[in-house]
Amino acid sequence: MIKAILFDMNGVIIDDEHIHKKAFGETVKKFGINLSHEDYIECCAGKTDRQGYIDIKNKFNIDLPIKNLLKEKAQMYLELFPKNKASYSGVIDLIKKLAKEYTIALTSSSSRAEVGLVIKEFGIIDDFAITISGDDVQNGKPNPEPYIKTAQILQVKPKECVVIEDSASGIQSAKDAGCYCIAITTTHVRNKLQDADIIVDKFEEIDENLINNIEK
Secondary structure, eight states, X not given: OOOEEEEOOBTTTBOOHHHHHHHHHHHHHTTTOOOOHHHHHHHTTTSOHHHHHHHHHHHHTOOOOHHHHHHHHHHHHHHHHHHHXXXXXXXXXXHHHHTTTSXXXXXXXXXXXXXXXXXXXXXXXXXXXXXXXXXXXXXXXXSXXXXXXXXXXXXXXXXXXXXXXXXXXXXXXXXXXXXXXXXXXXXXXXXXXXXXXXXXXXXXXOSHHHHXXXXX
16 A cells, blocks of 8 residues: 655755756856766766765766755755756646645755755645655665665555666665655656656646556
C-alpha cells in the first residue's frame, strides 16, 4: 500500500536549473573554468552543491576552495531566485491534491535555505509533513540515503513510497532506497530516465488512478 509521496524539488517543483547553472558558472569563472551546459549536467545536476563542486574540481583538475564557493553560490541563488522563480505547470495543484490523500514529503539535494525559500514562496510549506535537504544527509543523491532517511522519519517502508524525480541521479537514489519511482521529462529526455518505473511528460498524468495501479 502506498502511504507517502516524496517529491524532488529542483526540476520537479521549481524550474530553476538555469539559476543553479548560472550560480555555479559565475562562482568558478574566476578560476578559469568556463562551465558549459554539458559540464553542468555532468557535474552538478541532481546532486548536492558540495558534490557538484567536487565533480567540477575533479573534471577540470583544479583545486577549489569548496567551503567558500558553497557560501558564494548560496548567496547568489537567494539573490537570483525572486526575479527568476517559476514552478512547473500543474505541480502545485498536484501537491495540494495528493496532500489530501497521502503523506507528502520533499527530498531535495538543495540547501536547507533554498528548500525553505522555495516552499514558502510557492505557498506549499504546510503541504509537506517533512522536508529533507542536502544539508540533512551525509551522502546526497545518487546515494539512497536521502530517500531512506525520509522514509525512516515518516515511519513508512521505502516500498510504501512513490518518488517523483526528474534526473538519473535522483532515480538511482530512489530505486536503490527501495522506493517506486515516477520520472517526469521536465529536464531530461526519456532515454535518460529509463531506470524509473514509469515516465510521464506532464504532472496531469499523475493522479490517484496511477498510484492505485501501483498498489496493485
